[in-house]
Amino acid sequence: MRKIFLDIGGWTGVSAEFFRNTHPQGREFEIFTFECDKRNIEIIKKKNIPVILIEKAAWVYDGTVNFYPANAGTKAGGTMYPAKKTGHVDRNKFYKVPCIDIAKFVKQFEGCYIVMKLNVEGAEYNIIPHLWESGLTHIIDKFYIQWHWDKIGLTKAEHERIASMIVWFPWKAQMNANKFKEEFLKTL
Numbered sequence: 321m322r323k324i325f326l327d328i329g330g331w332t333g334v335s336a337e338f339f340r341n342t343h344p345q346g347r348e349f350e351i352f353t354f355e356c357d358k359r360n361i362e363i364i365k366k367k368n369i370p371v372i373l374i375e376k377a378a379w380v381y382d383g384t385v386n387f388y389p390a391n392a393g394t395k396a397g398g399t400m401y402p403a404k405k406t407g408h409v410d411r412n413k414f415y416k417v418p419c420i421d422i423a424k425f426v427k428q429f430e431g432c433y434i435v436m437k438l439n440v441e442g443a444e445y446n447i448i449p450h451l452w453e454s455g456l457t458h459i460i461d462k463f464y465i466q467w468h469w470d471k472i473g474l475t476k477a478e479h480e481r482i483a484s485m486i487v488w489f490p491w492k493a494q495m496n497a498n499k500f501k502e503e504f505l506k507t508l
Contacts, residue, residue: 321432322350323345325436325437326352327351327353328378329354329438329439329441331355331439332363332364333364333367343504344508351371352371352425356377356419357398361375374420380450382419383418386415386417387400389414391408391413399443400441400446401472404442405472406471421450422450422451423456426456434462435464438463438464442468445472445474445478448482452486464490464491465491489504
């Protein structure tokens with residue numbers, strides 16, 4: 321069976337590297353890394369990580385979306401949410417980035433073993449309902465998510481409503497959490 325790892329919010333490629341090197345069959349997976357921050361795209365390219373790099377934001381439609389980068393002097397990253405409370409986002413500075421309808425993209429892998437990692441600074445609250453409404457959450461075998469409800473002004477109740485649409489596991493690899501490798505292996 322074809323194995324797919326969708327690394328959504330690729331940052332500097334650390335999640336793709338972690339997955340490939342930690343999952344017992346990590347090298348058997350095709351890894352698709354979605355990253356729209358041009359600074360991070362350059363880092364991933366320089367690292368020459370064996371991924372299929374999609375230089376777009378995973379989103380709920382094809383086109384463009386506003387991207388609010390973290391201020392200079394901080395780590396590269398950003399969000400589609402100008403009111404994000406962390407990450408040194410300046411709501412007055414943004415640029416348009418290409419985006420892809422993630423449901424259309426996922427649909428092509430129906431029948432494959434799919435693992436999806438989401439660390440998208442709030443966009444998980446758009447992506448998960450979109451996958452749910454598209455009838456695709458059931459074809460994704462594992463969801464690993466870093467939630468940002470409290471950083472984008474979402475209520476706990478709305479977070480719980482959206483989180484209940486899927487079975488998920490926490491994702492901490494981008495922060496190199498000390499025990500994350502052990503925690504991750506227990507989810508397999």
